[in-house]
Amino acid sequence: MSLYDHQTLKIQPAVSSAPGAGGEARRQDCAVVIKTTHGILLVAADGHDLSGQGGRTARLVVDAVDKHYHAWNGQGPRKMLVDAFGLANAALRQAAAEQQLGTPAVSLVLLHYQEGMVRIAHAGRCRAYRQRNYVIDQLTEDHVAPDQPDDGFPTRAVGLYPIIEVDVSDAHFIQPGETYLLCTDGLYRSLSDIEIGRQAMNGEPEAAGETLVRQAIARSGPASVSLAMIKFTQPQGQKLSAAVTPTPTIEHAHGRIPWTPIPWRDLGFWWKVRLAALGVLAAWFIVLLILWWGFGWGGLALAAPAGPLATAGAAIAGRLERGAPPPDDEAAS
Structure with missing residues (x-):
């Protein structure tokens, strides 16, 4: 120097x-x-x-x-x-x-x-x-x-x-x-x-x-x-x-080409739709994860929509919590 x-x-x-x-x-x-x-x-x-x-x-x-x-x-x-x-x-x-x-x-x-x-x-x-x-x-x-x-x-x-x-x-x-x-x-x-x-x-x-x-x-x-x-x-x-x-x-x-973030306003319509859908899926996944961590399988059953599928899901969740195996296809039918 x-x-x-x-x-x-x-x-x-x-x-x-x-x-x-x-x-x-x-x-x-x-x-x-x-x-x-x-x-x-x-x-x-x-x-x-x-x-x-x-x-x-x-x-x-x-x-x-x-x-x-x-x-x-x-x-x-x-x-x-x-x-x-x-x-x-x-x-x-x-x-x-x-x-x-x-x-x-x-x-x-x-x-x-x-x-x-x-x-x-x-x-x-x-x-x-x-x-x-x-x-x-x-x-x-x-x-x-x-x-x-x-x-x-x-x-x-x-x-x-x-x-x-x-x-x-x-x-x-x-x-x-x-x-x-x-x-x-x-x-x-x-x-x-x-x-x-x-x-x-x-x-x-x-x-x-x-x-x-x-x-x-x-x-x-x-x-x-x-x-x-x-x-x-x-x-x-x-x-x-x-x-x-x-x-x-x-x-x-x-x-390499240096990476620079793209502003939201510059994204095309379909890119915005895709990113919004991913955001919704990510939020739903987080909710399910919290319910499972806090309430176990019963919490997941509560998060399911009402109807026959919800009833079947609740029954399966109850059996899992008691340690009983879920019914097979023949028993369920």
């Missing part, structure tokens, strides 16, 4: 993206920076739909994350990240079913900054890097099969399965001078980690990002490239501790 006031940090987020030689029609990825009163969220998404809808599905996923983050109340940032994956997964699968998009898959990586701490969550082939003290570290692991190359189809991605598996880092304090970078595979397949780190530490994040994208496009050809960066600058004249934050630990989680 570092000894500094995170409120005095100079925080510089930036986004850069280019479609590549294939043009906008072949763009498969996108990146955004979302700012709210609860922090800053960096997002990078890369679609893998073979039908050419990768860019569309990536934007759909980013829109779902954006909507979820703006509705977040600021409590439980780790849960917020996991829920963002679950909601984006459900939104993409629903759109795929309604619009006949096949089985789309979108790699997604999120970085959340709040009050001096950073958390990262990802699934797929998008990466998160940290550049600090002339060293760049890859913070995420690509989710591809061991026998597949780096550009192989991801084994985890938004939209692939009803429940998405997410890797989530623990919260760790940032150090002034650090730069974090999220990117799609178009960047790291074109430039080495050393090249990415060298450029990320030079100048302002916006200019550095534009240079990285331009260099990657020059080498990758038709592949599109998107990245989001955030740089934390050391406050002027503030003395820092020599402590160094470790590389964040990555944990495993499952993204």
Whole structure:
């Protein structure tokens, strides 16, 4: 943990993206920076739909994350990240079913900054890097099969399965001078980690990002490239501790749609009828249970409606209380 006031940090987020030689029609990825009163969220998404809808599905996923983050109340940032994956997964699968998009898959990586701490969550082939003290570290692991190359189809991605598996880092304090970078595979397949780190530490994040994208496009050809960066600058004249934050630990989680109660007024007519009937049955069961507990089988006989069935029920209850067996069918007839 570092000894500094995170409120005095100079925080510089930036986004850069280019479609590549294939043009906008072949763009498969996108990146955004979302700012709210609860922090800053960096997002990078890369679609893998073979039908050419990768860019569309990536934007759909980013829109779902954006909507979820703006509705977040600021409590439980780790849960917020996991829920963002679950909601984006459900939104993409629903759109795929309604619009006949096949089985789309979108790699997604999120970085959340709040009050001096950073958390990262990802699934797929998008990466998160940290550049600090002339060293760049890859913070995420690509989710591809061991026998597949780096550009192989991801084994985890938004939209692939009803429940998405997410890797989530623990919260760790940032150090002034650090730069974090999220990117799609178009960047790291074109430039080495050393090249990415060298450029990320030079100048302002916006200019550095534009240079990285331009260099990657020059080498990758038709592949599109998107990245989001955030740089934390050391406050002027503030003395820092020599402590160094470790590389964040990555944990495993499952993204599901968060459960929210539905108001009674929003339920349909037949749902209200069903719930009312269940309520009546539950109340009647409780009454029978109380009668049996207080009066035994005789109490249950008293609770039965009047008539021949009630008379027979009372007779059977009386015999049971005296320890006599109930009459068989022949005796009853």
